[in-house]
Amino acid sequence: MDYISTRGGAEPLDFEGVTLAGLASDGGLFLPREWPQFSEGEIAAMAGLPYAELAALVMQPFVGTSLTEDELLELCREAYGRFAHDAVTPLVQLNEQHWLLELFHGPTLAFKDVALQLLGLLFEKFLARRGEKLTIVGATSGDTGSAAIDAVAGREGIDIFMLHPSGRISDVQRRQMTTVRAPNVHNIAIGGSFDDAQAMVKRMFGDEELTARFRIGAVNSINWARLMAQVVYYFAAALQLGAPHRKIAFSVPTGNFGDVFAGYVAAKMGLPIERLVVATNVNDILHRALSDGDYSAASVTATTAPSMDIQVSSNFERLLFDCGGRDGAAMAEQMRGFDTTKAMRLTDLQRTGAAGLLTSARADEVEMAQAMRWACENTGQVIDPHTAIGLHAARLQDLPRAVPIVTLATAHPSKFRDPVEQATGTRPSLPPRVGDLFAREESCDELPGDYDAVKAHIMANATRSAS
Numbered sequence: 001m002d003y004i005s006t007r008g009g010a011e012p013l014d015f016e017g018v019t020l021a022g023l024a025s026d027g028g029l030f031l032p033r034e035w036p037q038f039s040e041g042e043i044a045a046m047a048g049l050p051y052a053e054l055a056a057l058v059m060q061p062f063v064g065t066s067l068t069e070d071e072l073l074e075l076c077r078e079a080y081g082r083f084a085h086d087a088v089t090p091l092v093q094l095n096e097q098h099w100l101l102e103l104f105h106g107p108t109l110a111f112k113d114v115a116l117q118l119l120g121l122l123f124e125k126f127l128a129r130r131g132e133k134l135t136i137v138g139a140t141s142g143d144t145g146s147a148a149i150d151a152v153a154g155r156e157g158i159d160i161f162m163l164h165p166s167g168r169i170s171d172v173q174r175r176q177m178t179t180v181r182a183p184n185v186h187n188i189a190i191g192g193s194f195d196d197a198q199a200m201v202k203r204m205f206g207d208e209e210l211t212a213r214f215r216i217g218a219v220n221s222i223n224w225a226r227l228m229a230q231v232v233y234y235f236a237a238a239l240q241l242g243a244p245h246r247k248i249a250f251s252v253p254t255g256n257f258g259d260v261f262a263g264y265v266a267a268k269m270g271l272p273i274e275r276l277v278v279a280t281n282v283n284d285i286l287h288r289a290l291s292d293g294d295y296s297a298a299s300v301t302a303t304t305a306p307s308m309d310i311q312v313s314s315n316f317e318r319l320l321f322d323c324g325g326r327d328g329a330a331m332a333e334q335m336r337g338f339d340t341t342k343a344m345r346l347t348d349l350q351r352t353g354a355a356g357l358l359t360s361a362r363a364d365e366v367e368m369a370q371a372m373r374w375a376c377e378n379t380g381q382v383i384d385p386h387t388a389i390g391l392h393a394a395r396l397q398d399l400p401r402a403v404p405i406v407t408l409a410t411a412h413p414s415k416f417r418d419p420v421e422q423a424t425g426t427r428p429s430l431p432p433r434v435g436d437l438f439a440r441e442e443s444c445d446e447l448p449g450d451y452d453a454v455k456a457h458i459m460a461n462a463t464r465s466a467s
């Protein structure tokens with residue numbers, strides 16, 4: 001299996017290469033040259049497998065020869081052995097047609113753990129094989145940061161610099177990052193939004209001074225390995241609900257478009273998905289793009305679902321490339337235009353390609369709170385604000401009765417205790433696995449939202465990963 005860039009200007013790489021590279025050298029995102037396919041019989045044979053075995057089977061075609069089957073299975077067993085639920089990503093039934101897929105049973109209480117627990121192990125394996133070190137730069141609106149830090153804290157030869165927008169994440173999210181005491185963990189709160197942090201991180205991959213001195217790596221969903229690991233839970237959920245003999249719909253709370261793109265990949269591999277609902281908060285660039293073809297970024301509005309306060313959505317480029325005929329030169333041109341004006345129109349091909357599988361909906365703050373209340377009063381489930389956006393969108397769908405819809409529950413409600421309590425009257429408690437989070441001391445550098453200041457800080461502090 002080799003991987004090509006959405007912008008057509010980077011050397012193709014194998015799985016090990018893309019995992020360590022993160023972003024392609026031409027600024028594009030890596031995708032497999034072609035989608036591996038499973039037959040109906042092969043999918044049927046996956047039913048009932050333990051999660052780690054299913055994960056190894058689904059991911060093997062993407063991994064190719066970078067790992068043997070045994071190596072991959074061993075890494076999956078280690079990664080998913082750290083989850084607090086035997087099913088890893090259990091399904092919970094809300095009513096006859098509607099299910100929640102709980103993705104928050106990992107160490108840091110959000111869906112990011114599913115991929116990042118594995119990615120930490122992949123980094124370790126590939127770096128040891130090559131005798132190399134890695135300087136990870138990441139941007140977070142709260143959940144990727146804590147999951148990535150948990151996955152790499154204390155690992156040899158790795159530094160992690162995690163940028164978050166100062167004051168714009170929940171106290172639990174912040175503490176999950178800033179209370180980790182490991183010499184290779186560097187938290188940076190920047191002035192600005194998540195979009196500003198993400199733009200800085202992407203710029204670092206093309207910064208010759210940085211890349212000459214460090215191997216820069218990614219933990220955000222620009223890294224293909226993140227998405228690959230997220231494909232697995234679509235298979236896990238669909239198999240439990242009757243796939244491949246029945247079609248399943250999914251509603252996905254969306255920000256950077258990684259999670260829902262993983263669902264798109266599952267469909268490309270042969271999983272019978274009826275529909276993927278892209279659910280946004282008021283930062284609705286993706287809803288506007290999919291419903292009207294208008295991909296134009298406004299400034300980010302702070303909401304009570306802060307992890308989805310994103311306007312420039314990295315992985316949308318992967319969808320546009322795949323649906324738009326996989327033309328790297330045209331994609332590069334389209335993205336150059338967007339970088340200059342912060343606006344673009346989708347082509348007819350991109351719109352019709354996306355519409356075959358994807359639909360979208362948006363929830364404002366009131367609708368989000370209503371969805372939390374509805375879940376609590378009608379199903380007994382206390383859900384987090386991000387999940388509530390997915391649930392709101394799912395309830396708007398008019399699906400045939402035989403098609404179940406699964407809303408992805410992307411975070412544990414205790415990460416967002418204040419809005420959950422306001423909406424439901426219930427203040428969720430933190431699960432014991434996060435320990436004494438509020439008793440621990442925090443460590444974080446505050447920097448202005450200025451590229452040169454952040455870069456200088458990284459150059460001065462990346463002591464463990466300097467070559």
Ligand SMILES: Cc1ncc(COP(=O)(O)O)c(C=O)c1O
Binds near residue numbers: 257260411
């Ligand atoms: C809790 C939560 N839900 C949903 C999302 C949206 O996921 P994605 O960025 O993959 O679209 C995020 C982060 O982005 C998140 O942290």
Ligand SMILES: N[C@@H](CCOP(=O)(O)O)C(=O)O
Binds near residue numbers: 139141142219222314
């Ligand atoms: N919501 C995310 C934003 C970053 O998304 P990623 O999936 O690209 O890492 C977060 O919690 O940090």
